[in-house]
Amino acid sequence: MTQTMDKKTERLVRWIIAVAFVAASSALWWPAPAHAAVRIKEVAAVQGVRSNPLLGYGLVVGLDGTGDQATQSPFTTQSLNALLQQLGVTLPPGVTMQPKNVAAVLVTAQLPAFARPGQAIDVNVSSLGNSKSLRGGTLIATPLKGSDGQIYALAQGNLIVGGAGASANGSKVQINHLAAGRIPDGASVERSVPTPLLDGDSLQLGISANDYATAMAVANAINQAKGAGTAAALDGRSVRVKMPLAAPERLAFLADIENLPIALAKPAARVVLNARTGSVILNDAVTLSACAVAHGNLSVTISTTPLVSQPNALAQGQTVAGARSDITVAQQAGGLLQMPAGVKLADVVKALNALGATPMDLLAILQAMKSAGALHAEIEVI
16 A cells, blocks of 8 residues: 555656646747737838828808808908809909808818829818808819929819707807818829839838837848848838839739738837827836925915895995905925836836826926936927
8 A cells, every 4th residue: 555655656746847847948948928020011111102282272162151251251252253253254343242151161182192093082171261160061173282283183072071060049059070071082183193113123111110120120021031132221210122123023022021020129118298188108118217206286276256235225326246256275285205116117107106196297297207317218298
């Protein structure tokens, strides 16, 4: 019996040793967690291949009495007169139009790369005068020009306004914005813009962020897939790639390399502050040194109470209206809080949450930490 137990114990010990050996050696053969892999198309694009903004001035007609007022938007009447003259309609001398169903608008669009004549693009329409609503209106033919003054598209169509509103007797109810709308496929391309895609024996890829590690990763991925010397990083923003000369081979080459995966390095530490909304965004590389922060709030409250002095009927006085103002100043105690050094984003967030500050307060706190040298990150205010 003892011999049987010894054999069982020996097997158990051997099994434990084997499991421990596997666990101890797993670090040697188990792959380490890599950085997030993305494709080249998500971090780079061919330089020179981009969209171009278009702008035009036009008129929206067919409004239900919500158009521009002639006294406050005289350019609307002038534009309507010019349009009627082009159509062969001449007004009698001394006649002044005051239409309420016409509005002057600015029309904007983005001409995508490789757009060809006849293709349709979306347009945005925004009121230029004092129109109350563009809902139900129709944009008449409006030429859209580029920065060189040439016409590249022609816009026309019925507006889609994502809102509604009504007003009567001084009361008004409105949902969303009524002074701007959109026309899907509302413009027809009349002229194309040349691109440098087929020029020369090489192209340059523009990196979306100024990062040398990303540029080197893109160049290395292309060289591993297409051969050494195919790509070379010029700086943190550009990678030059040797391309085939024939158009079909060049397009196939670009289709291959833009889907190559690359492992991005850890990004630079950055804190983005939105002063309008109070949003605070920190990436994973943000670290914090040990520091002490005192935080307190000063609030001033002013309340006004209306007062009316009413004399009696025999006093022959007058009723006088007045007001009494009460002003209160309150300041919360701001204790000195010792914040430990954090090496991870979670530690930084935990230390900032310990302050009990609102996002708007964090805007000032983080900027002060940066000035004191305790916050190791670049601050960007948007």
